[in-house]
C-alpha cells in the first residue's frame with residue numbers, strides 16, 4: 001500500500017530559482033541561504049520518495065482572473081515549467097503521477113472536498129523552486145509530482161481548518177492506494193512577507209518561528225488563525241503559510257522534526273524550511289539500523 | 293436583508309431550446325411539454341425575483357478536459373450564451389449579480405466549501421434553457437443570475453450530502469447580505485437519461501417520481517444516494533439530479549410544493565419540473581392577501 | 585470498457601467516464617472540443633484524416649473518429665458530451681448519434697423513447713451479477 | 720483603498736485583494752497577464768498608449784500603467800502578482816517595484832530588508848484603532 005512517510009515545509013521564493021539558474025547557488029554570497037538545504041539534499045537521496053504531493057499556490061501564471069480554483073489537483077501526465085515573463089526556468093519537465101492523482105481526487109471528492117481537476121497546466125516558481133532547493137540541479141526530477149495548487153492570491157484563501165482537514169483526507173486517500181509507494185507531502189510558501197503598499201517589507205521573525213514551533217504538535221491552534229490575522233501579523237503574502245497546514249494534516253499526529261532552517265531576508269521574504277518524519281517511520285528506520 | 297423565497301427544479305434538455313428558438317414552442321405538437329410551464333410563467337411574473345442562483349452543469353462548453361471544477365460560481369458582470377457547435381442561442385445576455393456572488397463566494401469559502409471563482413465564461417443550454425422555459429421569449433432576462441456550475445461530466449460528481457450542505461451554506465450566506473433582495477435558487481438537470489452505450493435510452497419513471505416526492509421532506513434520504521446508484525437506476529446522465537439537492541438545501545425545511553410537471557420523453561430524457569415556496573413565505577403571502 | 589473492478593462495472597451496457605477513461609481519452613476529447621469552432625469544423629470537413637493527424641490520438645481513436653464509431657469512441661475514452669460535437673458537426677441529432685450505440689435502428693430507438701424509454705428492469709446488473717437485482 | 724468596513728480595513732498601508740478589488744481591477748489585471756507573452760511585450764513597448772487602449776481599462780488605470788504608479792495601480796484594483804508582470808517587462812526586480820510603494824528609496828528599502836525587514840510593531844493597526852494593538 002502507498003504510505004506518506006515524511007513532510008517538508010519550505011518557502012518558494014523566486015529569487016532562489018534565479019540564483020540557481022545563474023549557477024550562483026554555490027557562491028559564498030548566498031551560502032547562508034543554501035547551506036540550510038545541505039542536510040535536505042542528503043536526506044532526500046536516502047528517502048527516495050516515489051511521489052511528492054507538492055502544495056503551492058499559482059502566482060497568476062496558470063490561472064488568471066477568469067478562473068480561480070480554491071484547490072486544484074494535477075491529474076496530468078506532465079507539467080512544463082512556466083514562462084513567468086522572463087523565459088521558462090531551465091529545469092526538467094515535471095512528471096505527474098496521474099494514476100495516484102486520480103485515485104486521490106476521487107477519494108477527496110467523495111470525502112466532501114470540492115476539488116478542481118487539472119489535466120494540463122504549466123507550473124510556476126511556487127512548484128519548481130522547492131524542487132530545485134531539495135533535489136538541486138538534476139537532469140531529471142527523481143520522483144513523480146502531484147501538483148496541488150491552492151488559491152492564496154484572491155481573498156479569501158481556504159481557512160486553516162479546511163487546509164488541515166484536506167491534509168488528513170489526502171492521507172486517508174493515499175493509504176487506500178494499492179501500490180507500494182513512498183509518498184511525501186510538501187507545503188510551500190511564506191514565511192512572513194508583504195509585497196505591496198506602504199507596509200511592504202514586513203517581516204515577523206517571532207511569528208514565523210512560533211509557527212514552526214507550533215506546527216509539530218499545536219497545529220490545531222494554527223488552524224484557527226484567520227487570514228486577517230495572518231495578514232496583520234505576517235503580511236499580505238504571509239497568508240501563504242496556510243499551505244503548510246495541508247502538509248501537516250497529511251502526517252501522523254506524532255512527527256519528528258529532523259531539520260529546520262530560517263533566514264531573513266531573501267528578497268522581500270523570510271525563508272523558512274523544516275522536515276518532519278512520521279514518528280513510526282523514524283522509529284522503524286531506527287530499528288532497522290539497529291538490527292543491521 | 294436578502295432572502296431566498298422559492299426554489300425551482302427543472303430539466304435543461306437542449307431540444308427545448310431548439311424548439312423555442314425555432315418558434316415552435318406554441319405548436320400543438322409540443323404542447324404536452326410546454327403546457328406544464330404555463331403555471332410557472334404566470335407564477336414568476338408575480339414572484340419577480342431580483343436574483344436567481346442557477347445551479348447547472350457545463351456540458352464540455354466553458355470547461356474542457358484541461359480544467360474541471362467541482363463547484364464553480366460565477367462572479368462576473370455578464371455571461372454570453374455559448375456557441376455549442378450550431379451557433380449561440382438567440383437569447384439575451386445573462387446579467388450577473390457580482391456583488392452578491394462575491395459575498396456568497398467569500399462566505400462559502402469561509403464555511404469550508406472549496407469554490408472555484410469564475411469571472412468570465414460562456415453559459416450553455418444547462419443555464420439558458422431553464423431561463424427560456426420559465427421566462428419565455430423576452431428581450432431581456434428580468435432578473436440577475438448567479439451561475440453555479442457543478443461537475444457531473446467526469447466521475448465522481450460531488451455527493452448528494454455535499455450538494456445538500458452547499459445549499460444550506462448558500463442560504464446562510466444570502467441571509468447575511470445587507471441588501472433587500474428576493475432570491476430564488478434553481479436546481480436543473482435530469483431526470484433519468486443515459487446517452488451512451490447499449491443501455492442508452494434508459495428512463496425510470498418510478499425513480500423520478502419518487503425523487504420528486506422525497507425531495508420535499510425526505511431529502512436526507514436522497515442525499516445518501518451514491519452516484520453509482522443514480523447511474524444504475526436512472527442512467528449515466530441521471531446523476532445530474534444531485535443538483536436539485538443544492539436547491540433543496542437552500543430552502544427552509546418546510547416548503548410547499550405549488551407545482552409539478554413530469555413528461556416522457558423529451559429527446560432521450562425524462563422531463564421533470566417542480567416549484568417550492570418556503571412555507572413561511574407562502575403563509576406571509578396568504579396573510580397579505582387575506583388582509584388586502 | 586475500462587471500468588473493471590469498479591462499483592459500476594456490473595451495470596450493463598454502460599461506461600462511466602472516470603479518471604481511467606479521462607486519461608486514455610484526453611486528446612480524443614480535446615479534438616472533439618476543437619470542433620466547437622466553425623473554422624476547425626471546415627478544416628476537418630475538407631481533410632478529415634489530415635485534421636485528426638494534428639492531434640496526438642492513437643490510431644484506433646483516429647479510425648473510430650473517421651468511422652463515426654461511437655461505441656468504439658466511448659470505449660477509447662471519449663465522453664458523450666465531447667462526442668456530440670463530432671456528431672453535431674455532421675448535422676446529426678443527439679438521439680440519432682446515441683441510437684447507434686444500441687442494438688436498435690434509429691427508428692426503433694425513437695419508437696422505444698416515445699413508448700416511455702428503455703425500462704430499468706433487467707438493465708440494472710449484468711447477467712452474472714443477477715442475484716443483486718432488486719425485486 | 721476599497722477595503723472599507725472590512726475586518727482588514729484597520730491594517731495600515733495594506734490593500735487586501737478581495738472581491739471588490741478584483742471587480743474594479745479585472746481588465747487591468749488581464750492586461751498585465753497579457754505581458755506574459757513576448758509578442759505582447761514587444762507590442763506594448765513599441766506603443767504603450769496604443770496597447771493599453773486595446774483593453775477596456777479606465778483612463779485612470781491606463782495613466783497609472785503608463786506612469787508605473789504601483790501605489791495607484793494597487794488602489795485601482797491591480798494585484799501585485801499581476802503587476803509584477805508589468806515591472807518585470809521593464810526589467811525591474813520585484814523588490815525594486817515593491818519599494819516604490821513605500822516611503823523609502825529603493826536603496827533604503829533594501830537596507831531595511833537586510834536588517835531584518837519592517838518590524839510588525841506599530842504596523843498592525845492604523846493609528847485611530849490603536850487600542851486594539853497587542854501588548
Ligand SMILES: [Fe+3]
Pocket residue numbers: 012057059126189190240
Ligand atoms: Fe508564493
Ligand SMILES: [Fe+3]
Pocket residue numbers: 304349351418481482532
Ligand atoms: Fe445536462
